[in-house]
Amino acid sequence: MSNVTAPELHTAPTPRVSIPAGPAIWSGNFRLYFTARSAGLLSDAMLPVAVTTGLLTSGHAASTVGYAMAFLLAPFAGLVLVGGVLADRFTARRLMIFADLLNLTTRVLLAVLFFRGIDQLWQLYLLLALAGTAAAMFQPGAASTVPLVARDVQGANGILRISEALTTLAGPPLAGLLAAASTGWVMVIAGVMYAISASTLLALRLGPVPAPPPGDSLWKNLVEGWHEFRARSWMWGVIVIWMVFTVLSWGPLTPLLGSLVVPAHGATVFGVLNGMFGAGTVIGGLIAIRLKPVRPLAAGAFAVLVFPLQQFALAFDLPWPVLGAAMLVSGIGISFWGVMWATSVQTQVPGEVLNRIHAYEVAGSVCMFPLGSALAGPAMETFGAQHVLVVGGIVTVLTAAALLLSPPIRGLRRVPDAGPVAGGH
Numbered sequence: 001m002s003n004v005t006a007p008e009l010h011t012a013p014t015p016r017v018s019i020p021a022g023p024a025i026w027s028g029n030f031r032l033y034f035t036a037r038s039a040g041l042l043s044d045a046m047l048p049v050a051v052t053t054g055l056l057t058s059g060h061a062a063s064t065v066g067y068a069m070a071f072l073l074a075p076f077a078g079l080v081l082v083g084g085v086l087a088d089r090f091t092a093r094r095l096m097i098f099a100d101l102l103n104l105t106t107r108v109l110l111a112v113l114f115f116r117g118i119d120q121l122w123q124l125y126l127l128l129a130l131a132g133t134a135a136a137m138f139q140p141g142a143a144s145t146v147p148l149v150a151r152d153v154q155g156a157n158g159i160l161r162i163s164e165a166l167t168t169l170a171g172p173p174l175a176g177l178l179a180a181a182s183t184g185w186v187m188v189i190a191g192v193m194y195a196i197s198a199s200t201l202l203a204l205r206l207g208p209v210p211a212p213p214p215g216d217s218l219w220k221n222l223v224e225g226w227h228e229f230r231a232r233s234w235m236w237g238v239i240v241i242w243m244v245f246t247v248l249s250w251g252p253l254t255p256l257l258g259s260l261v262v263p264a265h266g267a268t269v270f271g272v273l274n275g276m277f278g279a280g281t282v283i284g285g286l287i288a289i290r291l292k293p294v295r296p297l298a299a300g301a302f303a304v305l306v307f308p309l310q311q312f313a314l315a316f317d318l319p320w321p322v323l324g325a326a327m328l329v330s331g332i333g334i335s336f337w338g339v340m341w342a343t344s345v346q347t348q349v350p351g352e353v354l355n356r357i358h359a360y361e362v363a364g365s366v367c368m369f370p371l372g373s374a375l376a377g378p379a380m381e382t383f384g385a386q387h388v389l390v391v392g393g394i395v396t397v398l399t400a401a402a403l404l405l406s407p408p409i410r411g412l413r414r415v416p417d418a419g420p421v422a423g424g425h
Helices: 028-057 062-090 092-116 121-144 153-181 183-203 218-230 233-265 267-290 296-304 308-315 320-348 351-366 368-383 385-405
Strands: none
Touching: 028 062, 028 092, 028 121, 028 153, 028 183, 062 092, 062 121, 062 218, 062 351, 092 121, 092 183, 121 320, 121 351, 153 183, 153 267, 153 320, 218 233, 218 351, 233 267, 233 308, 233 320, 233 351, 233 368, 233 385, 267 320, 296 320, 296 385, 308 320, 308 385, 320 351, 351 368, 368 385
């Protein structure tokens, strides 16, 4: 491959992009991308806790916190499909840099807002809506860039999963600690993280990137992405199954866990339990780096079978150390599935439609989580927490069974790692 010193170029469609000779994972490009993702993930993890703490400590009602989170999440859900189209049209790298710069701007303005004091809530809501828009622009390219920076896509996804777990664990406590002094300082740190992310993405030197034909309208690109998504029965099959799982099992679990554990054991134990689950996701990522099954989705479905251990342990009020062990194992299983799924999407889908397909995948899976969380309270009041948890555990088992019983999902075979080619960047 010839040297490329300018931003990546669009070329004719190609299923895979060859990676120059060098490390299968820790190439110079992957190190830059890993830095960008870790910085962005840490900032993302800090935002909800910082905003919540800042609003409550300044005397605003809990309902204001709810509205703030809605303004943050709604643009993401509504615009992620557009983000996928734009990433395919203008390249994921350019759009992610734009999103980082938009996030940097919003965090600087949020810092000013919290330092000065919030007297006009519409200003906060507007900035959070812009942050949600930036997330929608960034997310589709976050997955499609992995095959461009690492020959071992599964190993790279395992490392990124570990980074996500660690930043998810570290971000909220750090934000809470800093927000106790001033939420504005959390926003300053978050802004620095987005500046680092944008700078490292700008330093990436990628080869030719597949793109849709020039001149097509945004709507046509969106429709073509839907047709590509629908044409892959293994993909939409997983999404349909996962939507049911998210609404009936995973979505209700988080609010139920907090509402049952905190009154019985205290906030400290609740934090420890979440830490155990996070540790499990790290272990799952480490396993996924080494273990490369021939049928990744089938192997991932078997790993999902351990997820309901935490639901059953919580439902039957087992001692919290046992619940912690169950959450550790559950984290391992769901993390391993996540790597198998992400790798399958990134290696099975042609590059020129990958951003759009990933956007449909995110929209289909993520949009159900708030619904499941919202239904947790009414379901617990109507049926009781134990029944909701047991049903959720059974649904999880049935989810794994459905994945394994579907021939397109069960039979999907792993794509070999991309081989090196002559030349370099």
